[in-house]
Amino acid sequence: MAEINPQDTEIVDFAIREHRSLWLDAWRRLIANKIAMLGLFVVALFILTASLSHFFWKYDPKSDLDYSSKLFAPNLVVTEDAPAVHIFGTDKLGRDIFRRVVHGGWNSLRVGLVSVSISLAIGGLMGLLAGFFESIDMNFWERVTLMGLLGLGLGSLSAWIAAQFFQIFLFSGLGIFSVVFQRWKAGKKVRILAFAVMGMLLGGVSGLLVGPLVGLVCGFLGLGVGMILARPLGGKLFSDVTMRIMDVILSFPSYLLAIAIVAFLGPGLEKGMIAIGVVGIPVYARLARSAVLSVSQKEYVLAAQAVGESHGRILFKHIVPNILSPIIVQSTMGLANAILSAAALGFLGLGAIPPEPEWGAMLGDSYKYLSSGAWWAVLFPGLAIMLSVLGFNLLGDGLRDALDPKMRI
């Protein structure tokens, strides 16, 4: 029998191999992709010029006015006709278009970041919770919270009708009660009946204090609330309700909803940010939910559950890091979309208020004197919109390939 000598065996120690995280791998794939690098370059250029000009190149749109130099075509050298260099020309009020385009970048960047943050914070969180509780059973305290809140919400109508603030707490208590007494020995029908009667008494009796008809209506409402609370509701309910609300927002074409919101809120860059942010909420909610649903069936999540890790820990330690890729990709593309929508709002006169330098508003302004043939006044702001949007889209596309080679759309 041959003896195996430790010295003879070839040592293959994988731990010695250079350590590379998945993110580093993704980064290497990204920089290997020429188109993505082009996108990254455009995005970096856009962010740098926008923020540097904002902080180091003072511009006061209110005092920027020079009728002596209105509608000059772009020139690169000083001549007798053009006393100053305007590489993008000047507009109807004699303002240097280059300067306004560069400063307009700051507004676009702001709109993009703020509105994507709004959609991501609200939509992402809702989708995360919806997906999580749809696939993983709620524990006792989560169910208490859910049913308590559900009782609070459902009871608020009855409480409002009777103008009795305390009613919502009664219904909230009923919700919590139904969790505590989940194992009801008598069958399902008896349980529903019992809760219906309890709800009817809660609403009806306190409603009677106001008037007979109020008592009747509140009694009926309480009956319904009780029947709902009696059912063994869980995460699926939360997910269903959230997604149905998202469906309503999604049933408007996104542009139109943003335009409508701003039309009713009134114009302004800040209101535009809110409108674009709200419109984006369902996109992130759906994305986060479906990503969580696919991740939460993975073995490592089941293992974490099996060893009894808390839900918060499972959510933020195991699930969130694994759904970041699609969220990052979507946010990058979302920035592109937000810049485009903000420009559209500005163009329609619903976004930034003149003389604020904003690309869409600049276009909307110069569009009015199109027949004068001042092509430079429309070419450059539009080009700025297109290039920055394209940059984010190229980068997002590259990120998708780099972060998840399997997921190609």
Place this chain on the structure above:
Amino acid sequence: MGRYILRRLISVIPTLIGVTLIIFLFQRLIPGDPAVAMLGEHATQENVERIREQFGLNRPAFLDREALADGDLTGFFDSQYIRYANRLLHFDLGNSIHRRIPVVETLSERFPATLELATLSLLISLLIGLPVGIASAARRNSALDGVTMVGSLIGVSMPIFWLGIMEIMLFSVFLNWLPSGGRLSTGIVITPITHLLLLDSLLTGNIPGFVDALKHIAMPAIALATIPTAIIARMTRSSMLDVLQEDYIRTATAKGLAERVVLFRHALKNAFLPVITIIGIQAGTLLAGAVLTETIFSWPGIGKWVYDSILGRDYPIVQGVTLLIAIIFLLVNLIVDISYAILDPRISYD
């Protein structure tokens, strides 16, 4: 299948109620009193009260709890929202504030213009997007594929209002080939049948009318078609790529079938389903995108109308058109879902 369709139909109802709720809530976002907005700043108190009474603006928004406490059950439900919903059920979108004529009336006049523009744009984007998507999937990583991928990203990134302005700049201001706005030149008459000018002029054999209408619609249709073309091309490509990796495609190729047969009979049929969904979504985007395109080209459709109404603070029109577009969008998606169920026997619907 029948049950699935029925369930899908019923599921539209809560969404529809949600949509009307959102549009109703818009009204409450407006700062100031809608009655004053209707009458103008200098209205007398009496007139304001009369208008408030007439439109039910003195009623509570959703339910009247004071009426209930007084024992009045019908008064309980007599609220602004219920009145609004009731009017909607009777196809009454209210009256325009400035012109004082029913919104529905102007809507039916203006909708065909938008429909014509959107339909033509959708046709253009299908005629370009589908073949380009199929071709670049069939020749993956070729030069054509690269051009398609970059081109589609440029298309998606295109601010269509800017594209429209550049079109006008080039073809109307500098070259003077095409008219910069409107639907038809003055002096040209097309007998209305469907109110779609291209179709009407063809049906009546009115060739000069057709040419003129075509000249007017060309630029806005191309501008509006840009984004859908890019998206459809991209989606067709990726869907085809997925299908082309399937075993049955390899089998078909191994059998020695012509590439044309494999591509169109075996692959396209299966790749088409996701594309249908995208087309459905684009239909809504086209209607909404019309607000920008129609504004630039002075196209007398509902998009331009909404824009003018926003500037003129004529809120019933904005509400009415938003509702109409949302409903159309919902219906198109409903049709897409149902056709999905009919076209794809692999998916089982309980």
